[in-house]
Amino acid sequence: MKYILQRLGFYIVAAFIAITINFFLPHMMPGNPIEAELVKLSQGGSNVSPKTVCAVAQQTDTYSPHCGLHKVSILSQYWHYLINLVHGNLGYSFSQNETVAHVIASTLPWTLCLVGISTIIAFLVGTLIGIVSAWRRGGSIDGSLPFLSFFQGMPYFILGIFLLYFLTVQWNTGLPDYGGVAAGIQIGWTWAFISSALFHSILPAITLVLANMSGWAVGMRNVMITTVSEEYVLAAQAKGLSNWRVVMTYGARNAIIPNVAGFANAISLAVSGVLIMEIVFSYPGVGNMMYTAVTQDDYFLLTGLFLCISLAVLVANFIADGVYALLDPRIRKRAANS
């Protein structure tokens, strides 16, 4: 329990750092691009009324003489920003003509479901491959591991391009290569929507699983090889336990711990990769929306999306830490002692 509280403290600090970066980044850039953009928008020429633009400028304390606003000290801007954040107010997206919070609510679930499910599949399959190849050294699965590094070394979106080419252009498998759901289907808890969404996520998910899997497999194999030569595994064999029990309860059960500890790095890498990959498949997630935000200079949307995806990763890591503590009793004790 104490361990979990310690970790919680860390994540609160981490979240605070992410929030602060998110605020100060645009303000430290030469010429404050947000201000420049707001001035441009408030002078008309966009589909957003100058009134809305000025309202946003006022709300975010952005210096905008055109709207009759004056410069406010950066610290009070920061304070105002934090207050807004607590109320779930992330600003207004001029490109989508909606609040940023609303845009996030409609894009984040797509990305989170895709990344979450495929990362878990990749972790399970990769770990299993690692176990088998460590136990059957020199076997066919072990021998094919180096070939999996082909999927590991390239960016996800390039693997996405390969799969798109082979699975839709070369061999027409009929898998959807565009969007997150078939046209005309309403989003909701209906069978039509869920089945269509799952069908559309097959290609992106295969990409993610393939790319992620080999890293887990090699990591697991290498730790497992060391673990198998531990004396407690020999003791388990001397006890006459079944092979399954020796491998799982004594070998893999111990070898998986460092892998779970490495989850933090893996999940942030996976999220990074997915964002670009979404563009290849025109998947309606955060990555595609970020791309839109970049091309249309929609800074509020951009920073809002970044903040949300960072917080989501922090939450995922917190869960991974909990699993880690469940798996390793020694961690719990170490935390309690310190």
Place this chain on the structure above:
Amino acid sequence: MGKLFTSNKNANLLLDISGSETYDTEAPVLSIENFSIAYRSIQGDVKATDRVTIDLKRSEVLGLAGESGSGKSTLAYGACRLLRSPAIITDGKVTYRGRRAPREGIEITALAAKQLRQLRWREIAIVFQSAMNALNPVITVGDQLDDAIRAHLPMTTTARNERSEMLLDLVGIPRQRIKSYPHELSGGMRQRVMIAMALAADPEIVIMDEPTTALDVVVQREILTQIIEIKQQLNFAVIFITHDLSLLLELSDRIAIMYGGKLLEVASSKDLQYQTAHPYTEGLLSSFPSLRGPKKTLAGIPGSPPDLRNLPPGCPFFQRCRHAASACRSVSMNLQNISRDFAEPHLSACPFHPGPGADKRWKAPDLVDDAVHLDQPMHASADGETLKKGLML
């Protein structure tokens, strides 16, 4: 140490043995015959044990002593076929004749993996050297005890739990420790858990691989006393592996001395101590102080164990032996009984033993004068150079 348990409770730990009235009570419970194990490597194979023949009698304590690298652990683990590749059993056989085994015995060296799993722990259990390393760090002590019981005994969950608790009672660990993880126990407690676990399936033979080496002297003493007590009540045979010969002299019925993968001397503790037949044993005996005996100089054995990859023919101890002579290079390493008592033989591989009641001088042919020989640097004698020089003098 007082009695930690009543004999009544203890009887519960002994399992009912059915259909085993046929076993031969006189036959040794484990016979190792002509047993050789090699570790393969590209630079040549290491003959870790070479044609070892030894019997373990029913409910006796057999001590196995030797320096590290002498092959004593390899012999014990190899007999259970627990050694992993690159180890390979190149010769010999191991026969088990327990109460539950058929009269002709079970040849362990002919068993398939599945049969071996049934035999392990149920018949031959092991107490590992370091309980810290031999206990799974992420599973509770209770689960690990339960593992061993469930693999071998058809029992209900409650019965297994009760048995686990009784096993902890037996080694003097409070029952609530059953939910502890290994890192939450002290070193002595962990080793006791290891002993309790070894007794989980009421085995016939317990191999103890330096079970007390990692502990401090007081705890060591406590645990040894406990082992002897439990052994007397549960009546299993023990192979006790250690490099500490003084310990074995107190503890074991018989002692086997190993060196360079070969047996050099096998005798009862008393005979080994007072009728020492091999110079190596003599060296071991003089390398530790005796608590009660008269003061004497600790001689020790100069030099280091031989390279098992390139063992020259003849006696492996040749290069370090104070009494070595050219005849030792062609000596047969077959054990010979030097005692007139055939019921309790005293076996030695050194044919130049002094004989009973002699003046403790080994009389190898071409024997060089002790004084000359002792001045020679022992490590330089890899190819017998020292010996040649000695002979020229």
Place this chain on the structure above:
Amino acid sequence: MSAQLTTGMGSDQSNSINNTAANALKIEAPTGRKSVIKRLISAYRNTPRKFKVGLLIIVFFVLLSVIGPFVRPYNPNSNLTNPNIVNNSPSFSHWLGTDYQGNDVLSEVLVGTGPTLLLGLITGLISTTVAIVIGVLAGYYGGIFDHILSLFTNVFLMIPALPLLIVLEAFLQNNGTYTMALVLSVLGWPWGAKVIRAQTMSLRNQDFVAAAKETGESNFRIMAIEITPRMISLIASGFIYAVLYGITASVGLMFLGFDTTAITLGGMLFNAQNQVAIQSGYIWWYMPPALIVAVFGMGLVLLNYGLDEIGNPRLRDANRYGKLGRKNMRPSDPTPVLALLSNQGEKGFLSKLTSNGFSRRSLETSPKSEG
């Protein structure tokens, strides 16, 4: 275990100490050159195959990127849209076809590989340097200093790099390749720093550091001369991953349209994506840059696996020692019994062992001594 397994792999298989000693003397005699060659050969044999393949891939593409600009058949950036040669499939005059502007794809690839790899190299160098400085300082000094540094390291390890890079790049507005390398380095150091810190902490408590302190060496000298060189394999592996990260992230950012003024592999992919090249079936256009990035990345990953195996021989030794004849031994297999193997029809078993490099002679038990 009582017998020690030697993991070294001498080619010399002589059976007695005398012979080995004699051979050693012979080698050190006048023909010193031969021994160098022999040593090189044995070093080559001892190198893991993954390492060799990875190195080969990397050397190939580095050479390609260096020679490429001089041997390109066309100007890859003519920007003269000639409708006759737009989106042409590979032909004799354009080996890899042309893109939507009629530029020769082969020339683009030959010119574009260099900047992409260079970006990875610069990113790798900068972020590894930062990682060493932060990791060694935090690990060596410890205390509150370490707490703050490792807090930052852990936070930056978790914040997904790419969205932050996108935000940074969006604000920086296409400032060129070197700015991108700097931006990538800002987020590329935490992983290396974390590993190096842990290693420094364990090295710090070792005797050689205490000895250096006794002789009055300054802290800076101890860190630079005593500690850092001992982590060279760790640093090398961190560097390789940093280069991989640099290439992957920069190609990704360029694919999003950042810094696409110069010809790069990422920029080619950006154009291909914009022109719907995949759906249009212009495989010759997007496949070459995608393959180069993928294969180069694989080379880096293999190189790192090879380094792992060099650092931890156990990872590969079992491949050599874990075999019995043609059978792979599992940890669960009981110790094999020679007599049983020959009985089970494993004929010629001993010769199989010999072909694996094991000596037949030593497998047989020593001859029974004369009565």
